[in-house]
Amino acid sequence: MQKRYLTELEQSRLMLGVSKVNDPLAQRDYHWIGALILTGMRIQEFSRLTVPMVQQALALGWLVSPKEYCKGGRRCNEYLVTARLRTHLEALVKLSNELGAGCVVPAEGQPLVWGRDVAGIAGALSVRSYEARLKQWAVHAQLDARISPHWLRHTRGMNIMRRSRGNNPLKVAQIALNHSSLKSTGIYLDMSREEFERELQLVDGGRVPKKVARKVAQGVAA
Template sequence: MALDYLTEAEQRLLLKTIRSRAGLLARRDAAWVELLIETGLRIGEFAQLTIADARAALKTGWLFVPAEYRKGVQVVARGGKATRRFDHKVGVYQRERAALTELLAVHEAMLDGQQELFDTAPLIYSRNAGPLSVRSYQARLQAWCCAADLPVHASPHTLRHTAAMNILRASTADNPLSLVTLKLGHVSARTASIYTEMRDRERVQAELDKVGEARSQAGRKARMRTTDLRRQRDARH
Protein backbone atom coordinates (compact mmCIF):
# COMPACT_ATOMS: atom_id res chain seq x y z
CA MET A 1 0.00 0.00 0.00
CA ALA A 2 1.58 3.27 -1.12
CA LEU A 3 1.18 6.23 1.20
CA ASP A 4 2.06 9.83 0.56
CA TYR A 5 4.76 11.41 2.68
CA LEU A 6 7.28 14.22 2.26
CA THR A 7 10.96 13.51 1.79
CA GLU A 8 13.45 15.52 3.83
CA ALA A 9 14.12 17.78 0.85
CA GLU A 10 10.39 18.32 0.32
CA GLN A 11 9.91 19.16 4.00
CA ARG A 12 12.63 21.79 3.83
CA LEU A 13 11.19 23.27 0.63
CA LEU A 14 7.66 23.40 2.03
CA LEU A 15 8.69 25.15 5.24
CA LYS A 16 11.02 27.52 3.36
CA THR A 17 8.17 28.47 1.02
CA ILE A 18 5.77 29.21 3.87
CA ARG A 19 8.36 31.18 5.83
CA SER A 20 9.22 33.27 2.78
CA ARG A 21 5.79 34.89 2.92
CA ALA A 22 5.02 37.77 5.27
CA GLY A 23 2.10 37.97 7.66
CA LEU A 24 0.61 36.27 10.70
CA LEU A 25 -1.17 33.55 8.73
CA ALA A 26 2.07 32.40 7.11
CA ARG A 27 3.80 32.40 10.52
CA ARG A 28 0.91 30.41 11.95
CA ASP A 29 0.90 27.90 9.09
CA ALA A 30 4.67 27.34 9.20
CA ALA A 31 4.45 26.61 12.92
CA TRP A 32 1.58 24.13 12.76
CA VAL A 33 3.01 22.35 9.71
CA GLU A 34 6.33 21.85 11.50
CA LEU A 35 4.57 20.79 14.70
CA LEU A 36 2.56 18.13 12.84
CA ILE A 37 5.74 16.86 11.16
CA GLU A 38 7.52 16.61 14.52
CA THR A 39 4.66 15.16 16.59
CA GLY A 40 2.87 12.97 14.04
CA LEU A 41 -0.50 13.84 15.57
CA ARG A 42 -3.69 13.18 13.66
CA ILE A 43 -5.29 16.40 12.51
CA GLY A 44 -8.45 15.59 14.45
CA GLU A 45 -6.40 15.44 17.63
CA PHE A 46 -4.30 18.47 16.78
CA ALA A 47 -7.29 20.67 15.92
CA GLN A 48 -8.63 20.26 19.46
CA LEU A 49 -5.48 21.46 21.24
CA THR A 50 -5.99 24.51 23.42
CA ILE A 51 -3.85 27.30 24.76
CA ALA A 52 -3.72 25.43 28.07
CA ASP A 53 -2.44 22.29 26.32
CA ALA A 54 0.38 24.28 24.69
CA ARG A 55 1.34 26.05 27.89
CA ALA A 56 1.38 22.76 29.82
CA ALA A 57 3.56 21.17 27.12
CA LEU A 58 6.11 23.97 27.36
CA LYS A 59 6.16 23.62 31.13
CA THR A 60 6.32 19.82 31.43
CA GLY A 61 8.17 18.89 28.24
CA TRP A 62 5.28 16.65 27.16
CA LEU A 63 2.40 17.43 24.82
CA PHE A 64 -0.48 15.53 26.39
CA VAL A 65 -3.33 14.43 24.12
CA PRO A 66 -6.30 13.29 26.23
CA ALA A 67 -8.26 10.25 25.15
CA GLU A 68 -11.33 12.35 24.36
CA TYR A 69 -9.38 14.11 21.59
CA ARG A 70 -8.34 10.84 20.00
CA LYS A 71 -9.68 8.39 17.44
CA GLY A 72 -11.21 5.24 18.88
CA VAL A 73 -9.62 1.87 18.22
CA GLN A 74 -11.10 -1.60 18.17
CA VAL A 75 -9.88 -3.81 21.02
CA VAL A 76 -10.86 -7.30 22.14
CA ALA A 77 -12.82 -7.17 25.37
CA ARG A 78 -15.11 -9.44 27.29
CA GLY A 79 -18.15 -10.18 25.22
CA GLY A 80 -16.46 -9.23 21.95
CA LYS A 81 -14.85 -6.18 20.42
CA ALA A 82 -15.14 -2.69 21.86
CA THR A 83 -14.06 0.79 20.82
CA ARG A 84 -11.70 2.45 23.25
CA ARG A 85 -9.67 5.64 23.36
CA PHE A 86 -6.33 6.04 25.07
CA ASP A 87 -4.42 9.01 26.43
CA HIS A 88 -1.28 9.85 24.45
CA LYS A 89 1.80 11.99 24.99
CA VAL A 90 4.53 13.32 22.71
CA GLY A 91 7.89 14.61 23.87
CA VAL A 92 8.55 18.32 23.39
CA TYR A 93 12.05 18.94 22.07
CA GLN A 94 13.67 21.98 20.48
CA ARG A 95 11.60 22.11 17.29
CA GLU A 96 8.33 21.31 19.04
CA ARG A 97 9.05 23.95 21.68
CA ALA A 98 9.83 26.58 19.05
CA ALA A 99 6.65 25.79 17.10
CA LEU A 100 4.45 25.88 20.21
CA THR A 101 5.99 29.15 21.34
CA GLU A 102 5.43 30.65 17.89
CA LEU A 103 1.79 29.53 17.81
CA LEU A 104 1.13 31.15 21.18
CA ALA A 105 2.77 34.37 19.98
CA VAL A 106 0.80 34.37 16.71
CA HIS A 107 -2.47 33.67 18.54
CA GLU A 108 -1.87 36.61 20.85
CA ALA A 109 -0.94 38.86 17.93
CA MET A 110 -4.13 37.89 16.06
CA LEU A 111 -6.18 38.95 19.08
CA ASP A 112 -4.45 42.34 18.82
CA GLY A 113 -5.01 43.10 22.49
CA GLN A 114 -8.79 42.97 22.08
CA GLN A 115 -9.21 40.12 24.53
CA GLU A 116 -7.23 37.96 26.91
CA LEU A 117 -5.50 34.78 25.79
CA PHE A 118 -7.75 32.31 27.65
CA ASP A 119 -6.56 28.79 28.48
CA THR A 120 -9.68 27.27 26.93
CA ALA A 121 -9.20 29.00 23.58
CA PRO A 122 -8.12 26.85 20.60
CA LEU A 123 -4.39 26.87 19.95
CA ILE A 124 -4.84 27.60 16.24
CA TYR A 125 -6.98 30.60 15.38
CA SER A 126 -8.52 31.34 12.00
CA ARG A 127 -8.61 34.80 10.47
CA ASN A 128 -12.19 35.01 11.74
CA ALA A 129 -11.04 34.62 15.35
CA GLY A 130 -12.42 31.10 15.65
CA PRO A 131 -10.89 27.61 15.66
CA LEU A 132 -9.41 26.46 12.36
CA SER A 133 -11.49 23.64 10.89
CA VAL A 134 -10.02 20.36 9.67
CA ARG A 135 -11.08 21.25 6.14
CA SER A 136 -9.22 24.57 6.44
CA TYR A 137 -6.05 22.76 7.54
CA GLN A 138 -6.34 20.57 4.46
CA ALA A 139 -6.91 23.51 2.13
CA ARG A 140 -4.08 25.57 3.62
CA LEU A 141 -1.58 22.72 3.37
CA GLN A 142 -2.51 21.89 -0.20
CA ALA A 143 -2.20 25.55 -1.18
CA TRP A 144 1.29 25.75 0.33
CA CYS A 145 2.33 22.52 -1.42
CA CYS A 146 1.20 24.02 -4.73
CA ALA A 147 3.11 27.22 -3.95
CA ALA A 148 6.22 25.11 -3.29
CA ASP A 149 5.58 23.16 -6.53
CA LEU A 150 5.57 19.86 -4.68
CA PRO A 151 4.27 16.90 -6.70
CA VAL A 152 2.63 15.16 -3.74
CA HIS A 153 -1.09 15.65 -3.10
CA ALA A 154 -0.61 16.39 0.58
CA SER A 155 -3.11 16.35 3.41
CA PRO A 156 -2.46 16.79 7.13
CA HIS A 157 -2.32 12.99 7.38
CA THR A 158 0.60 13.10 4.94
CA LEU A 159 2.53 14.89 7.70
CA ARG A 160 1.76 12.01 10.09
CA HIS A 161 3.26 9.57 7.60
CA THR A 162 6.19 11.97 7.21
CA ALA A 163 6.83 11.89 10.97
CA ALA A 164 6.98 8.10 10.88
CA MET A 165 9.38 8.07 7.95
CA ASN A 166 11.63 10.63 9.65
CA ILE A 167 11.95 8.29 12.63
CA LEU A 168 12.80 5.29 10.44
CA ARG A 169 15.45 7.26 8.58
CA ALA A 170 17.11 8.68 11.68
CA SER A 171 16.82 5.79 14.14
CA THR A 172 19.63 3.37 14.85
CA ALA A 173 17.45 1.28 17.19
CA ASP A 174 17.21 -2.48 16.68
CA ASN A 175 13.45 -2.14 16.27
CA PRO A 176 12.64 1.36 14.96
CA LEU A 177 9.01 0.36 14.41
CA SER A 178 8.56 0.31 18.17
CA LEU A 179 9.57 3.98 18.18
CA VAL A 180 7.03 4.75 15.47
CA THR A 181 4.36 2.90 17.42
CA LEU A 182 5.10 4.91 20.56
CA LYS A 183 5.42 8.25 18.76
CA LEU A 184 2.20 7.94 16.78
CA GLY A 185 0.25 6.33 19.61
CA HIS A 186 -0.62 3.12 17.81
CA VAL A 187 -2.06 0.37 19.98
CA SER A 188 -0.31 -2.35 17.98
CA ALA A 189 3.06 -2.41 16.24
CA ARG A 190 1.34 -4.18 13.34
CA THR A 191 -0.40 -0.91 12.47
CA ALA A 192 3.01 0.75 12.03
CA SER A 193 4.40 -2.07 9.87
CA ILE A 194 3.25 -0.27 6.71
CA TYR A 195 6.10 2.18 7.20
CA THR A 196 8.69 -0.58 6.81
CA GLU A 197 7.46 -1.11 3.27
CA MET A 198 7.59 2.63 2.64
CA ARG A 199 11.15 2.86 3.98
CA ASP A 200 12.29 -0.13 1.91
CA ARG A 201 10.70 1.34 -1.22
CA GLU A 202 12.48 4.64 -0.56
CA ARG A 203 15.82 2.86 -0.16
CA VAL A 204 15.30 0.86 -3.35
CA GLN A 205 14.41 4.02 -5.28
CA ALA A 206 17.49 5.79 -3.90
CA GLU A 207 19.69 2.92 -5.10
CA LEU A 208 17.99 2.94 -8.50
CA ASP A 209 18.64 6.68 -8.73
CA LYS A 210 22.33 6.07 -7.97
CA VAL A 211 22.54 3.36 -10.62
CA GLY A 212 20.76 5.60 -13.12
CA GLU A 213 23.12 8.49 -12.43
CA ALA A 214 26.15 6.21 -12.62
CA ARG A 215 25.01 4.71 -15.91
CA SER A 216 24.28 8.17 -17.34
CA GLN A 217 27.71 9.43 -16.37
CA ALA A 218 29.40 6.28 -17.65
CA GLY A 219 27.48 6.55 -20.89
CA ARG A 220 28.53 10.14 -21.50
CA LYS A 221 32.19 9.31 -20.88
CA ALA A 222 32.11 6.21 -23.12
CA ARG A 223 30.67 8.19 -26.02
CA MET A 224 33.26 10.98 -25.68
CA ARG A 225 36.45 9.30 -26.87
CA THR A 226 39.92 10.87 -26.78
CA THR A 227 39.88 11.31 -30.54
CA ASP A 228 36.56 13.16 -30.23
CA LEU A 229 38.03 15.47 -27.61
CA ARG A 230 41.08 16.07 -29.87
CA ARG A 231 38.82 16.88 -32.80
CA GLN A 232 36.83 19.36 -30.73
CA ARG A 233 40.01 21.04 -29.45
CA ASP A 234 41.46 21.32 -32.94
CA ALA A 235 38.21 22.87 -34.17
CA ARG A 236 38.38 25.55 -31.43
CA HIS A 237 41.90 26.47 -32.52
Protein backbone atom coordinates (compact mmCIF):
# COMPACT_ATOMS: atom_id res chain seq x y z
CA MET A 1 0.00 0.00 0.00
CA GLN A 2 1.28 3.44 -0.86
CA LYS A 3 2.06 5.12 2.45
CA ARG A 4 -1.08 7.00 3.32
CA TYR A 5 -1.18 6.37 7.03
CA LEU A 6 0.73 7.43 10.12
CA THR A 7 3.27 5.23 11.87
CA GLU A 8 3.18 4.88 15.65
CA LEU A 9 5.85 7.55 16.00
CA GLU A 10 4.11 9.92 13.61
CA GLN A 11 0.84 9.55 15.52
CA SER A 12 2.62 10.45 18.73
CA ARG A 13 4.29 13.47 17.15
CA LEU A 14 1.03 14.73 15.69
CA MET A 15 -0.96 14.37 18.89
CA LEU A 16 1.79 15.76 21.08
CA GLY A 17 2.19 18.79 18.83
CA VAL A 18 -1.51 19.64 19.04
CA SER A 19 -1.77 18.99 22.77
CA LYS A 20 0.99 21.47 23.59
CA VAL A 21 -0.94 24.43 22.14
CA ASN A 22 -3.05 26.06 24.85
CA ASP A 23 -6.03 27.18 22.81
CA PRO A 24 -9.69 26.02 22.71
CA LEU A 25 -9.54 25.32 18.97
CA ALA A 26 -6.32 23.33 19.39
CA GLN A 27 -8.01 21.32 22.15
CA ARG A 28 -10.96 20.73 19.85
CA ASP A 29 -8.63 19.57 17.06
CA TYR A 30 -6.70 17.29 19.42
CA HIS A 31 -9.88 15.45 20.35
CA TRP A 32 -11.39 15.06 16.87
CA ILE A 33 -8.05 13.87 15.47
CA GLY A 34 -7.85 11.36 18.30
CA ALA A 35 -11.43 10.25 17.67
CA LEU A 36 -10.75 9.70 13.96
CA ILE A 37 -7.64 7.64 14.70
CA LEU A 38 -9.60 5.48 17.15
CA THR A 39 -12.65 4.94 14.93
CA GLY A 40 -11.36 5.15 11.36
CA MET A 41 -14.56 7.04 10.54
CA ARG A 42 -14.76 8.76 7.17
CA ILE A 43 -14.62 12.53 7.57
CA GLN A 44 -17.91 13.11 5.71
CA GLU A 45 -19.56 10.84 8.26
CA PHE A 46 -17.79 12.31 11.29
CA SER A 47 -18.59 15.87 10.25
CA ARG A 48 -22.32 15.13 10.57
CA LEU A 49 -22.21 13.88 14.15
CA THR A 50 -24.32 15.84 16.61
CA VAL A 51 -24.08 16.21 20.37
CA PRO A 52 -27.32 14.22 20.98
CA MET A 53 -25.97 11.34 18.88
CA VAL A 54 -22.72 11.28 20.84
CA GLN A 55 -24.45 11.59 24.20
CA GLN A 56 -26.52 8.56 23.27
CA ALA A 57 -23.32 6.73 22.29
CA LEU A 58 -21.73 7.56 25.64
CA ALA A 59 -24.77 6.15 27.42
CA LEU A 60 -25.06 2.96 25.34
CA GLY A 61 -21.40 2.23 24.60
CA TRP A 62 -21.83 2.21 20.82
CA LEU A 63 -21.68 5.11 18.38
CA VAL A 64 -24.15 4.43 15.57
CA SER A 65 -24.18 6.54 12.40
CA PRO A 66 -27.47 6.60 10.45
CA LYS A 67 -27.14 4.87 7.11
CA GLU A 68 -27.69 8.14 5.25
CA TYR A 69 -24.45 9.43 6.82
CA CYS A 70 -22.47 6.41 5.62
CA LYS A 71 -20.81 5.60 2.32
CA GLY A 72 -23.30 3.98 -0.02
CA GLY A 73 -26.18 4.67 2.37
CA ARG A 74 -27.00 0.97 2.61
CA ARG A 75 -26.48 0.35 6.33
CA CYS A 76 -25.57 2.01 9.61
CA ASN A 77 -21.99 2.06 10.81
CA GLU A 78 -21.26 1.10 14.40
CA TYR A 79 -18.23 2.00 16.54
CA LEU A 80 -17.45 0.61 19.98
CA VAL A 81 -16.93 3.41 22.51
CA THR A 82 -13.70 2.27 24.16
CA ALA A 83 -12.27 4.05 27.21
CA ARG A 84 -9.88 6.11 25.06
CA LEU A 85 -12.59 7.06 22.57
CA ARG A 86 -14.92 8.03 25.42
CA THR A 87 -12.36 10.55 26.66
CA HIS A 88 -12.26 12.27 23.26
CA LEU A 89 -16.03 12.24 22.77
CA GLU A 90 -16.76 13.62 26.22
CA ALA A 91 -14.26 16.41 25.64
CA LEU A 92 -15.80 17.25 22.25
CA VAL A 93 -19.30 17.46 23.77
CA LYS A 94 -17.98 19.80 26.46
CA LEU A 95 -16.18 21.98 23.90
CA SER A 96 -19.23 22.02 21.64
CA ASN A 97 -21.29 23.42 24.50
CA GLU A 98 -18.64 26.02 25.31
CA LEU A 99 -17.69 27.11 21.78
CA GLY A 100 -21.31 27.11 20.62
CA ALA A 101 -22.66 29.18 23.50
CA GLY A 102 -25.03 31.78 22.07
CA CYS A 103 -25.16 30.18 18.62
CA VAL A 104 -28.42 29.15 17.00
CA VAL A 105 -28.59 25.35 16.89
CA PRO A 106 -29.11 24.09 13.30
CA ALA A 107 -32.22 22.07 12.50
CA GLU A 108 -30.15 18.87 12.24
CA GLY A 109 -28.95 19.28 15.84
CA GLN A 110 -26.06 20.78 17.76
CA PRO A 111 -22.84 19.91 15.89
CA LEU A 112 -20.24 17.89 17.73
CA VAL A 113 -17.65 20.21 16.19
CA TRP A 114 -18.67 23.79 15.45
CA GLY A 115 -17.54 25.83 12.46
CA ARG A 116 -18.80 28.82 10.47
CA ASP A 117 -20.02 29.09 6.89
CA VAL A 118 -19.12 31.82 4.41
CA ALA A 119 -21.88 34.07 5.78
CA GLY A 120 -20.46 33.81 9.28
CA ILE A 121 -23.32 31.65 10.52
CA ALA A 122 -22.32 28.92 12.94
CA GLY A 123 -22.86 25.31 11.95
CA ALA A 124 -20.94 22.06 11.71
CA LEU A 125 -17.26 22.33 10.79
CA SER A 126 -16.93 21.70 7.05
CA VAL A 127 -14.94 18.86 5.53
CA ARG A 128 -12.67 21.41 3.88
CA SER A 129 -11.95 22.95 7.28
CA TYR A 130 -11.13 19.54 8.77
CA GLU A 131 -8.68 19.00 5.93
CA ALA A 132 -7.05 22.40 6.37
CA ARG A 133 -6.74 22.06 10.15
CA LEU A 134 -5.16 18.60 9.88
CA LYS A 135 -2.63 19.82 7.30
CA GLN A 136 -1.76 22.72 9.58
CA TRP A 137 -1.00 20.38 12.47
CA ALA A 138 0.92 17.96 10.24
CA VAL A 139 3.21 20.78 9.13
CA HIS A 140 3.54 21.85 12.77
CA ALA A 141 4.71 18.31 13.63
CA GLN A 142 6.97 18.16 10.54
CA LEU A 143 4.96 15.36 8.97
CA ASP A 144 3.91 14.76 5.36
CA ALA A 145 1.88 17.81 4.28
CA ARG A 146 -0.08 15.66 1.81
CA ILE A 147 -1.99 14.22 4.76
CA SER A 148 -5.79 14.15 4.67
CA PRO A 149 -8.38 12.92 7.18
CA HIS A 150 -8.65 9.68 5.18
CA TRP A 151 -5.08 8.90 6.22
CA LEU A 152 -6.41 8.59 9.76
CA ARG A 153 -8.84 5.91 8.56
CA HIS A 154 -5.94 3.96 7.06
CA THR A 155 -4.02 4.55 10.28
CA ARG A 156 -6.84 2.85 12.20
CA GLY A 157 -6.60 -0.17 9.93
CA MET A 158 -2.82 -0.37 10.27
CA ASN A 159 -3.02 0.05 14.05
CA ILE A 160 -5.35 -2.95 14.29
CA MET A 161 -3.03 -5.07 12.15
CA ARG A 162 0.00 -4.05 14.21
CA ARG A 163 -1.51 -4.31 17.68
CA SER A 164 -4.06 -7.11 17.48
CA ARG A 165 -3.19 -10.28 19.40
CA GLY A 166 -6.10 -12.27 17.99
CA ASN A 167 -6.02 -15.02 15.39
CA ASN A 168 -7.67 -12.95 12.65
CA PRO A 169 -6.74 -9.26 12.87
CA LEU A 170 -7.86 -8.71 9.29
CA LYS A 171 -11.42 -9.66 10.22
CA VAL A 172 -11.24 -7.32 13.21
CA ALA A 173 -10.14 -4.50 10.89
CA GLN A 174 -12.98 -5.31 8.47
CA ILE A 175 -15.62 -5.04 11.18
CA ALA A 176 -14.06 -2.00 12.84
CA LEU A 177 -13.91 -0.10 9.54
CA ASN A 178 -17.35 -1.28 8.44
CA HIS A 179 -16.07 -2.82 5.20
CA SER A 180 -18.70 -4.90 3.43
CA SER A 181 -16.00 -7.08 1.86
CA LEU A 182 -12.82 -8.51 3.35
CA LYS A 183 -11.19 -7.75 0.01
CA SER A 184 -11.36 -4.02 0.82
CA THR A 185 -9.50 -4.62 4.08
CA GLY A 186 -6.75 -6.61 2.38
CA ILE A 187 -4.70 -3.50 1.72
CA TYR A 188 -3.68 -3.52 5.39
CA LEU A 189 -1.81 -6.77 4.88
CA ASP A 190 0.77 -4.83 2.92
CA MET A 191 3.67 -3.45 4.90
CA SER A 192 5.52 -0.28 4.20
CA ARG A 193 9.11 -0.65 3.04
CA GLU A 194 10.24 0.99 6.27
CA GLU A 195 8.37 -1.55 8.40
CA PHE A 196 9.69 -4.41 6.27
CA GLU A 197 13.29 -3.34 6.74
CA ARG A 198 12.84 -2.73 10.46
CA GLU A 199 11.32 -6.18 11.02
CA LEU A 200 14.14 -7.91 9.16
CA GLN A 201 16.69 -5.96 11.17
CA LEU A 202 15.06 -7.25 14.34
CA VAL A 203 14.89 -10.83 13.06
CA ASP A 204 18.40 -11.05 11.62
CA GLY A 205 20.26 -8.59 13.81
CA GLY A 206 21.52 -6.56 10.88
CA ARG A 207 23.16 -3.26 11.75
CA VAL A 208 23.37 -1.37 8.47
CA PRO A 209 20.21 0.07 6.85
CA LYS A 210 19.51 -1.17 3.35
CA LYS A 211 20.02 2.22 1.70
CA VAL A 212 23.43 2.57 3.36
CA ALA A 213 24.47 -0.91 2.25
CA ARG A 214 23.38 -0.08 -1.30
CA LYS A 215 25.51 3.06 -1.38
CA VAL A 216 28.51 1.16 -0.04
CA ALA A 217 28.08 -1.60 -2.63
CA GLN A 218 27.80 0.95 -5.43
CA GLY A 219 30.98 2.60 -4.24
CA VAL A 220 32.89 -0.70 -4.23
CA ALA A 221 31.62 -1.59 -7.71
CA ALA A 222 32.82 1.77 -9.02
